[in-house]
Amino acid sequence: MENKENKENKKMDRREFMVNSAVFGLLGALFAVGSGAVYKFLKPVVSYQTPKKFRLNIKDLPPVGDELIFQEQKTLVRRKSLSEVAAISLVCTHLGCIVNKVATGFLCPCHGSQYDNEGLVVGGPAPKTLSWHFIKVIPGNQIEIDTGTSLAENTFFKI
Amino acid sequence: MKELIQLYLKKVYYTVMRHGFDKTGLTKSKIIFSNLFLHIHPVKVHRRSLMFKTTMGLGVMSLALFIILTITGVLIMFHYVPSIALGPDNLPDAYGRMLNLRSNLFWGGFIRNMHRWSAHAMVAVVAMHMLRVFLTGSYRNGREFNWVIGVILGLLTILLSYTGYLLPWDQLAYWGVKVGTEIAKIAPGGDLIRGILLGDNDVGQEALLRFYVLHVAVLPIIISIFIAIHLFRIRKDGGLGRPADTSQEKLIPVSDCGRVENNSFFKSCRSYQLVEFVEGTEPKVNEEVEQMVFAWPKLIVREIIVTLLITVLMVIFSIMFDAGLEGPADPNHPTNPSKAPWYFLGLQELVSYHGFIGGVLIPGLLVVLVALVPYIEMFIETGLKLNRKIVSGVWFHKERLLENSIFLSLYIIMIFLIIMGTFFRGENWSFVYPFAIQSGGGH
Amino acid sequence: MMRDYWILGMLMILATLGVSLSVYKEMRPEYIAYQKQYYELTGVKQYEYEIKQLNFNTDSGILIDRCMTCHLGATNPAASHFPVPLNFHKAIVSDNQDHHNFDKIGCVVCHDGNGRGLGKVDAHGDYHDWHSPILKGKMVQANCSRCHETTVNDLAGAVNFNRGKKLYFARACWACHTIMGLSSGKSAPDLTDAGAKFSVEYLKESIVDPTANSSISKMPKFSWVTRTDDVNDLTIFLKGQRANRLKDNKKAPVEYKRADLDFLNITSSSASLGKEIFWGISKDGINTRGGCINCHSIRNDKGELQGGHNAPELTFVARSRTKAFIIEHIKNPKKHVPDTIMPSFASLSDQAIDSLYKFLDSFEFSLTGEEKYSDIHIYKTYCSGCHGEKLDGRGPRYALLDPLPRDFTKFQFIKSYQERFASSIKKGVPGTAMSSWENVLDEKQIHLVKNYIIKMAGALKDSYKRLNIELPSVNAKDRKPPYAALVPGDFQKGKIVFQRYCTSCHGKLANGKGPNAYFLVHPLPRNLLNTEFMNQPAVDDKRLYQSIMLGVAGTSMPPHDFLPDQSILDLIEYIKQLNKVQE
Structure with a gap:
């Protein structure tokens, strides 16, 4: 008699346990989905400042051997040959000032960091080379410069 | 080695939870009172309180909605600016943020829908909760003060909903709030309150900022405190209202409330071992002990069920219906008709008959009367030496026929007025049939 | 207990499904399909789905533009043959010097819509109450004026806009409406910011039928509104009127200059x-x-x-x-x-x-030959334009006249006042659109048309006769108690009586625009401040007394025989005083 009741109880407990684990599993899944969505909700998708990427028409690029500065995007576009371009950031790697282009390279007006023409540090407190940006050719004879990227010096791209 | 690891893990577990999950009475008590979120519940609860017909879960639903609103509200706050500065596309900043929320933020539209619909639902659920409490006479027999707290909570809910109404800064928001604050003007001293609320001559930047601060900081804190008091008082007043003797009622069988092992000690007492020595009748001690069951797991599970139910309803509603967003607020182009939020439409309908009587006198009196109704009842009963044997917790008690009819008709009149204001009022607040084609407004 | 757990489980499944569904919906925005199609068409292998945003910096802030998230090929000449929305946007100015660089200025600046939107309906603003739905085709010309000056000089290329501007003058819109720098009419809404306030559809509707959006509008319904191109061009012009331009006065070619009135320097008249x-x-x-x-x-x-x-x-x-x-x-x-x-x-x-x-x-037209003495021709030629061919006071030109032309179908009115007709035709009615006809029509013609009106109104039958009551004389001794002797009317007392009995129709100011006036049809309550009308010899105290006491037959003016004579005398004094010409 007692044994039978015990058995019944055990069976009930097992069923309860199974349903409860399922509930907790689902709760976990719900939590995971929710957190993922909230993460994407909080992740920036577009910018209200200057967008990271900007487009340029190839015919608007500087002539071979010349450079062009885009103030708003804080970027210098350099053309080595007819089919090779590169974009160099004008943001000082020290504390984020905008460097000036001078004959010997780049000069930061804030704390006197000096860079050569490739953006390599030659003096001052700057810790590393100026970033070179990724350039993508997109349909319609255009290039898209991604100012969010940071590549090694002398990274030229084929256009 | 294996034993050492097990010992270590056991120690770690003990730092977090001081109990297992077996089925002994001791564990069941521990689960409740060693947990911050659960210990607002009593360890043992009357079987009657567990039944759907007693509360219909409306109080828990209100709380659940408040929690949903807090979570979604905080998420929206990350993307909102209470500013009406115009951009070049002539969009106020706050409104532009709404567009962002709706169109390019991942899940933004859903969160906004949840927030909007839950806010409306909360006003409705709170109103129904109040109706339930009245119709069961649950505010009697020592629970009078908690009713007053409840009325204050109801007012706070409406205020919260109303302050949030302005924040999207679209036409609906602007003119809804504009109309609402115009009603305040009629009251004596209402101009002053309106000035404090709006911070300016009219609804504008200052009003948006003030409504924002009220909506996200001041009112939530106040309402949280009052919710705490409300819940605390439920326990201190002896749980949910019920008849003194429930042995004849058909209740949930004890066997359906979870198996209890080693119950010999817990069978005969509740958790107030200490309070038993305290003089007085509140809280109620050792009353109907045999009708009590452990709150864990039955009560907790039922509460989670109610919470989940309302959440699921809100999620489904939010997926199916998008919260509206009209054109940006334009003070020079009133929408015609300008309607306040739905819960104020009854009031607006009354105002359309007579400004002072409909807008101030009737609602003011109603709020005061409703808030003081237990004390008025008490006053009359004491004065007339009436000894009505009314027990709380019984639906439509026959000795409360008069009170119940008055209160119920108030609700019906209010619902009628709201329906009238919502569906039967067109341009210039003239009578129209619902779904008649309205001529275009401003833009 | 088990049942509770099962319910819990079911609800948990529902909650998880619901939340997952809401997330799933967000995972598949509309633009993904377009981006995929575009990259397939252009043969690009490596790409990612992303929102393309362009911020156009104007002097008054940033214009957010996400249109190219879907309109990917807008600046790609090779995409000319691609399907909408991926196709190439042709240059606005066809020479090589086009400064409209879409990569820089974006789309919203010209096309309106909602630049922040990412779904089609949302982005195009094709929903109720969006203040600037997308502009398509010629309508885009309206937005040239957001940057370019258009007030003084015509803008090359904006053909329809310029034509609209010409129409604004040719159609005499300028006479009533104000647009800063163009016109300063005072009798109609200011249109300086019309483009920012109203959508194209609203503007178009208001031109074609002014009462469509404002039922008490007094703007005429012009006969030329049947010409669609005229309405369209005028709409384009009006949509281009904005108080806030994107470029400020100093930098951009926008400059406001008060245009001098043309014809002002006319020295001779002809x-x-x-x-x-x-x-x-x-x-x-x-x-x-x-x-x-x-x-x-x-x-x-x-x-x-x-x-x-x-x-x-x-x-x-x-x-x-x-x-x-x-x-x-x-x-x-x-x-x-x-x-x-x-x-x-x-x-x-x-x-x-x-x-x-x-x-x-220089006009010399008048009826000749047989028609000259035909009563029906006289009426049709000279009278029916206002009074209507059916004599109902609803001729083609009646609607905007105030007071309205007399309705001759009300025979009670004709019976009551027919002796005044000849003089009204001859001398005209001061303060109304009825002019004096004695230099146009001869005695015989006037007689003919008068009889024609009486005949057609059915007033020959002797079925109705108006009482002829005399103005009670002041200080008369023969009035028996309780009727005290009358004293001359008093302005203040008259004012009180007027405010009590007359304002619902005649209005508090006595200008005939009381609250009930909006529900009356024809004729409307008399404007009692119409000095020219009220001071004409025909409107003497006796007529006012009769009109108040007996009402005016065939109109909405009811008899007020419940008023004591003294009150009516006070009223008459009040009305007369209101119309006293200031020396």
Whole structure:
């Protein structure tokens, strides 16, 4: 008699346990989905400042051997040959000032960091080379410069 | 080695939870009172309180909605600016943020829908909760003060909903709030309150900022405190209202409330071992002990069920219906008709008959009367030496026929007025049939 | 207990499904399909789905533009043949020097819509209450003026916009409406910011049917609104009117200059010049400031009507009104007819107005031959334009006249007042659009048309007779108690009586615009401040007494025989005092 009741109880407990684990599993899944969505909700998708990427028409690029500065995007576009371009950031790697282009390279007006023409540090407190940006050719004879990227010096791209 | 690891893990577990999950009475008590979120519940609860017909879960639903609103509200706050500065596309900043929320933020539209619909639902659920409490006479027999707290909570809910109404800064928001604050003007001293609320001559930047601060900081804190008091008082007043003797009622069988092992000690007492020595009748001690069951797991599970139910309803509603967003607020182009939020439409309908009587006198009196109704009842009963044997917790008690009819008709009149204001009022607040084609407004 | 767990489980499944569904919906925005299609068409292998945003920095802030998230090929000439929305956008100016770089200025600046939106409906603003739905086709010209100056000079390329601007003058919109720098009409809403406030559809609707959005609008319904291209071009012009431009005065080619009034420097007057002003013809590339023809009509020598039907016909005006009246009426129409909707043309020079008069004076049309003495022809030619062919006071030009033309179908009215008719026709009715006809019609014709009206109204039958009561005399001794002797009327007491019994129709100001006036149809309550009308000899104390006591037959004015004589005398005094001409 007692044994039978015990058995019944055990069976009930097992069923309860199974349903409860399922509930907790689902709760976990719900939590995971929710957190993922909230993460994407909080992740920036577009910018209200200057967008990271900007487009340029190839015919608007500087002539071979010349450079062009885009103030708003804080970027210098350099053309080595007819089919090779590169974009160099004008943001000082020290504390984020905008460097000036001078004959010997780049000069930061804030704390006197000096860079050569490739953006390599030659003096001052700057810790590393100026970033070179990724350039993508997109349909319609255009290039898209991604100012969010940071590549090694002398990274030229084929256009 | 294996034993050492097990010992270590056991120690770690003990730092977090001081109990297992077996089925002994001791564990069941521990689960409740060693947990911050659960210990607002009593360890043992009357079987009657567990039944759907007693509360219909409306109080828990209100709380659940408040929690949903807090979570979604905080998420929206990350993307909102209470500013009406115009951009070049002539969009106020706050409104532009709404567009962002709706169109390019991942899940933004859903969160906004949840927030909007839950806010409306909360006003409705709170109103129904109040109706339930009245119709069961649950505010009697020592629970009078908690009713007053409840009325204050109801007012706070409406205020919260109303302050949030302005924040999207679209036409609906602007003119809804504009109309609402115009009603305040009629009251004596209402101009002053309106000035404090709006911070300016009219609804504008200052009003948006003030409504924002009220909506996200001041009112939530106040309402949280009052919710705490409300819940605390439920326990201190002896749980949910019920008849003194429930042995004849058909209740949930004890066997359906979870198996209890080693119950010999817990069978005969509740958790107030200490309070038993305290003089007085509140809280109620050792009353109907045999009708009590452990709150864990039955009560907790039922509460989670109610919470989940309302959440699921809100999620489904939010997926199916998008919260509206009209054109940006334009003070020079009133929408015609300008309607306040739905819960104020009854009031607006009354105002359309007579400004002072409909807008101030009737609602003011109603709020005061409703808030003081237990004390008025008490006053009359004491004065007339009436000894009505009314027990709380019984639906439509026959000795409360008069009170119940008055209160119920108030609700019906209010619902009628709201329906009238919502569906039967067109341009210039003239009578129209619902779904008649309205001529275009401003833009 | 188990049942509770099962319910819990089910609800948990539902909650998880619901939340997952809401997330799933967000995972598949509309633009992904377009981006995929575009990259397939262009053969690009490596790509990622992303929102393309462009921020156009204007002087007054940033213009957010996400259109190219879907319109990917807008700046790719190779995408000319791609399907919408991936196709190439042609250059606005076809030479190589086009400064409209879409990669820089984006789309919203010209096309409106909602630049933040990412779904089609959302981005195009194709939903209720969005203030600037997308502009397509020619309509885009409206937005040229957001950056370019268009007030003084015409903008090359914006053909329809420029035509709309010409129409704004030719159709005499300028006379009532204000647009800063273009016109300063005072009798209609300011349109300086019309483009920012109203959508294209709203503007178009309001031009075609002014009462569509504002039921009490007094704007005429012009006859030319059937011409779709005219309405479209005018709409484009109005949509281009914005108080806030994207470029400020200093930097951009936008500059406001008050345009001088054309024709202001006219030194001599002539009928042919008057004709040009009347017809609103533009001269030497200057927008003319005339256009009377849009409301008024005239009849050429053959008797054919030309022009609008919103104001009285002017063929006979030089013969039926004095020169002084006409010149005064052009300059200040409200002086003689207080309720007219005609705007003031005081900005025209004296010479221009004189030219107009000379032009109006050049008409010689009148009935000849057999028709000259045919009563029905006389009525149809001279009267029916306002009073209607059916004599119901609803002729083609009736609607905007105030007071309304008399409705002759109310025989009670005809019976009551027919002895006044001959003089009304001969001398006209002051303060109304009814002019004096004695220089146009001879005695016989007047007699004929008078009898025609009486006959047609059915007033020959002797079925109705109005009482003829005398004005009670002041201080008469024969009045028995309780009727005390009457004393002369008192202005203050009259005012009290008026406020109690008259204001619901005649209004608190006695201007005939009481709250009930909006529900009356024809005729409307008399404007008791119409000084010219109220001071004419025909409106004496006896007539006022009769009108108040007995009411006016055939109109909404009811009898007030419950008022004591003294109160009526007070009322008469009040009304007379209101109309006392200030010396």
